[in-house]
Amino acid sequence: MIDGAVIERDLNETADVVVVGTGAGGAVAAAELAEAGQSVIVLEEGGYHAGKDMTGDPLTMFRRLYRAGGLTGTVGNAAIPVPMGACVGGTTTINSGTCYRAPVSVLRDWERLFGLRGFGDGALDEHYADVEKFLGVKPVPEKNLGRAAELFRAGTEKLGYAGAPIPRNEKGCRATGVCAFGCPRDAKMATHVSYVPRAKKAGARVFTRCRAAAVLTDRGRAVGVVARFLGADGRPTGHSLRVLANAVFVAAGAIHTPALLARSGLGGARSNVGRHLRIHPAVRVAATFNEKINGWKGVPQSYNVHHFTEEGIFIQGQFAPPGVEAVSMPFVGRRHKELVENYERLASFGALISDVSSGRVVGGKNGEPMMWYWMRAEDVRKMRRAVAITARIFLAAGAREVYPCVRPFPILRTDAGVAALERARLRASDFEMMAFHPMGTARMGRDPATSAVNPDGEHHAARGLYVADASLFPSSTKVNPQLTIMALSRRVARNFAEKL
């Protein structure tokens, strides 16, 4: 790995393929392409950090691993934080390692509405299977579930809902409970410990702290990338890298991929680049029990309720260190602090919805692009239902108080209270939301009028330019997208290599 921060001159390189990004999309594409015999150069804006650098302290790790220190979010009818990774491994380094295949109904819709032939009939299955095998995807073992998940499971079963331990990409997880701040044991198979080393082994060269500034094009064909080296402080060093290549794979994530394309003159009003942003808005629902839970013990995202997936509601465990978890408790001042004092008895789950609202990625010419997102009434109602279901499960599990992070309902203690929440007229801004899955901003499809890239991931207007990340998704996946990003990226890379 070549650290851009220490390079003291401009560089010119050539390769068969240049890949932008080392997250779920870029790392998989780089590995597949390098193993297919292509000379590959990979560009990553963030730095490289191994398990020994992961302290588990949110403040330190926000600075080290997250884009803008974790302070990225949407603008619109609700301010929704959307944290993203900015390091080797991208968001796979800071996610919970949750690995789901997209439901067949979603893939069928993609085939029917966007002409992605075979998607409804298992065209992605071999890609999913290969990724799952390599990453060691398996359900969280019973010993790592944690007490919160055990209680939530009891509540789920009592209400007759379907739930299960979550499949994760890990090898030797010791449940340190800090997945979102980088795995200190390198047990989570984020791409910086899986696909990036595999790409390097096959000959790929990786430049870190190297921000792609523009894709170079010549007569409708992508011919390379210009990038700027960044210092350890994230500021440009003044030196640049110019890579000339036969093909460019852009996998900078669903916010920065469209921004890069737009900077390169490959956006525009009719291109669909930057449009159709989906984010899977989520609300944290916490609850206190009479018994001690010690939520920091066990895998934070270990159990999910998939009973409502088809209607676009997905409920998953989560827990974070006090600096992040405690602030979501309601009220301010003494009342807030008194609730936080029950931290040992606190459990927390996330209610996530598959959104039909869509936003846009705009700007980003000289800095961070802006995420514009307007949550529609349909999604507000869905969110209300998702929060209500989560609260009911907690109450069924024996919680004495539930904190749904909904403005008019700081605390729920009874089913009647939940019913009142379900009847309430709420606005998007009444929910304290977060979102972790931006997608859809360079979606694939046959028709250039409704998509940005073709079913092979190649830009409609620039030959040799491929997109290989969550930007490709034509709609919300209804579940965590990492595995689908990887499967799609593998498919795009393999199809490209087969055509050579």
Place this chain on the structure above:
Amino acid sequence: MCVMLDHLFPAGGRIPEGASDVALDEKLWRFAAEQGAPLVLAFRALMRFWEHAAPVLCGRFASLSSLSESEREHVIERIAASRISLLRQTVFQLKFLGGLHFYGEPRVAAALGVVPPKVAK
């Protein structure tokens, strides 16, 4: 900033420390400086809002720092529970960033009973 943080994270109870005990205001200004000029400016604007505008919005025609402790508490709680999202955000952002630093303090976390994970290999 100090006045606000002392109200958001008061001393006493199971967590004896309050914002002042862990020098929370200094930590937040340092954090803002590390993040860059826009956040420092945003913090300054936020403080001006709290000092001058927030009390007026709650019917108190005086600066926040000149109000009695109970009046300040009233102002902060009213803004925190406001129907207007933008007003609530002025509390939430400070609560979020303050809480990140406050509850991240090892002695505060220890008072909550949290045992940090063993991260050494």
